[in-house]
Amino acid sequence: MFDPKKLEQIAKQIHDSMPEPVKELGADVEQKVRQVIQGQLNKLDVVSREEFEVQTQVLLRTRQKLSEMEQKLTALEEKLAADTEEKKEQ
Known part of the structure; x- marks a missing residue:
């Protein structure tokens, strides 16, 4: 396996030994x-990581609220059904 520090050292030596015009050309090409x-x-059409994280949190809160509302609706439906049954029995 190659030692990353050794490779970096070799790359620096090669870079340092290059003539100045070649270094400038490399910098220009990189730019x-x-x-x-x-x-x-x-x-x-992409979003930043920060915006993605914010939207993920919004979605999680929305899902949680939806789940709570579904539970409340189920409880209300059950209560309504029980009240309707009770009225029928009277």
Whole structure:
């Protein structure tokens, strides 16, 4: 297995030994690639991780409230059915 620190050291040595114009070209290419990628990502219809987490919490609270309302509705229906039966018996 390769030692990550050793690989990083070798990469730094290679980088340091490159002529300055090659280093600048590499930096320019990296900047351009970042710009293109960022531009493409901005075109996508995506949400941030933070917004996703917020919406997840909203959904969980909504599900909890819905469950509580379903239980209340069931209890009311049962009470109504019991009251209707009681009136029929009288």
